[in-house]
Amino acid sequence: MPSLSVSLLLIGLALTVVTSAQKYTDKFDNINVDQVLGNDRILNNYLKCLLDKGPCTQEGxxxxxxxxxALKSNCEKCSERxxxxxxxxxxxxxxKKPAEWKKLLDKYDPQGIYKSKFEKLNKSAQ
Structure with missing residues (x-):
């Protein structure tokens, strides 16, 4: 399984969570991530939001x-889902979208600090 990296963590979280004091809320956990990933229009809207290239939904x-x-804490407040x-x-x-993935990494993790941490965590979780 590919490493858990900063950018996609962002998108995954955008699709599934909102913040709260101790844990991220499960308010958006029922969003069908497969359906979003299968719909380029919706996925591209999230990507544009995260890259400051378009409007954002409430989740965005x-x-x-x-x-x-989430990046600083290695997603400590995230549920397993x-x-x-x-x-x-x-x-x-x-x-499927390596160019967009690179843009997200360039914006949210230009030094690769968080990506490296997530890769280590992901390998230990396997």
Whole structure:
């Protein structure tokens, strides 16, 4: 399974969570991630939001707010479902949309600090 990286974590979280004090809320956990990944129009809208190239939905705005904390904490506040969804999104972007994936990494993890941490965590989870 591809490494759990910063950018896709963001998108996965945008699709599945909103922040709260101790854990990220499960408010968006029922979103069908496979359906979003299978719909280029919807997925591209999330990507544009995250890259500041288009408007954001409520979930997209929450994701952009959540991202710094999720990256710094290695997604400690994520539920298992949120982590699984994030991995799925990352894998999809790495294989199906590598140019967009690179843009997300360039924006949210230019030094590769978080990507490296997530790769280590993902390998230990396998």
């Amino acid at each position: 705005r929450e994701l952009k707010k959540l991202l710094p904390d 949120q982590k699984t969804s994030s991995r799925k999104v990352i894998s999809h972007l790495e294989t």
